[in-house]
Amino acid sequence: MTPDTFPQTLYTAILILTVSEFIAAAAGKNVFSRPLLGLRTLACACGVAFVWVNSGHPPLFGPFEALAQILFVSGSLGLMFSRRFDGPALSFFIWHSLSAAGIVFLVRNQPMTLNQDYFMYANPWVILFFTLRLAAAGTFVHCAVQYLSAVKGNTIFRQGGRNTLLAGACIYLSSEWAGSLWALNWMGDAWHWSRGFFKAAILFLLIMGASHLPARLQIRPVARCAAGVLPAVFILWMIFYH
């Protein structure tokens, strides 16, 4: 295996582990789900380390780098969250593996390579903007999984989803703060009238919306779930289709 073939090999490994995790969860074999989630997360950690070693910076964007970082963060959060489960939590592992499968499917036809280098990557604010955005995406994916798992009324997931949404908001806003500083230093303005800035603002508004549901929507599990899942869906669309 060479550095050129490693990303594609890793992608295949992540795909196999994700599918195995889903099969184990769907078959009710919860005892295998968490170890498989652990192996998948470890594979993604290898991907993140590969990017660091070969490019000198953390994952920034692009199908391979984004896949590795997002699934590493969401997998790590999933492992931490699931260690306190007293009983089976099949829906959690089913949704976790499905969300990972969705992301793996999103990049299925895209080249698994490192991004081309660019002189801007010598600036720390640029690095922070991109890498924190991926970390936020991973956090929102985990948040979405918790909200989906909470639809059937399990409060452990509902509270977890709320915690993760706020934590994800902090990470995302930190990314945007670094990005605004980058824009100020490069273009002379912290705000730019462009599609990218509008999308970033929309994501922040979606997070606010999920935190400000009116009472008659708060009592409906499906409405809460939809509000909690939207930030994840939107940020994944921003990252993979922007």
Next chain:
Amino acid sequence: MFPFLSSVRLTFYTLIALVVILSIGVCLGYLNKPALDLMNHHPLVDWTVLAAHRDPLVLAWFGLLCLASAILLINGIFCCAGRQFTLARHPGSMKHKLFFVIHLVFILVLTCHGLLLVIGSKESRISLSRGDSHRFGPYRIEAAGVTFADDPGLLALPYREQRKMMTRENFSLIRNYARIRLYHGETLVADSRVHILAPLCHKGLRVTLVEFAQGRPDQSPSIVLTLTDSPLNMIFFIVYALMILTLAGFTALTWKAT
């Protein structure tokens, strides 16, 4: 009236309205990018006069955006002034105090963001060669020197090729710079190097080096500058950081074990 203006329902529906308006903005970015570019190259007050003739639909969209943002701001102020302030005044309720502070700081961020768009002046895409100068309000900016230590052939490449070739190895942020002299009237107030991503700052003025460009034949590369004068940038970033820290503190304080 007070209960309605401070209600979560108004917050929620205003947020939805803003999402819809900004989504229209995204579509505008695909369908009419020059109209948005015009907004970036002129101060907003000047742009509204231009847009009234050239892009009235974009002007109408911008008006809706301002209206929805104003409603959100008013809603935030009434929320803070009402129940949140009452709860925050109770002794010992750190959670309520932080909740109040987050919303207060958000109001400051939103206000700063709005003021940044209208206060100050801006001129973009100013091309200068070595020895050229340009007037900006009471200031005169002189390009005393342009140092391009890397291969000037990079600047002649088409955009896509340039993007591929300008790696950290091929283009240095440190080695390539412009020497800028800044005059206020006839008095020299600053004389320093300006790099890409490292502008010259003097009070509220920023001289930002956007890019290098091919110079006149047999001359060193020219520089493209953006000049902005706004006293609010530092304040905006401080309150923005404060908002993030307050939110992080609130999240930690109210993190219920699952």
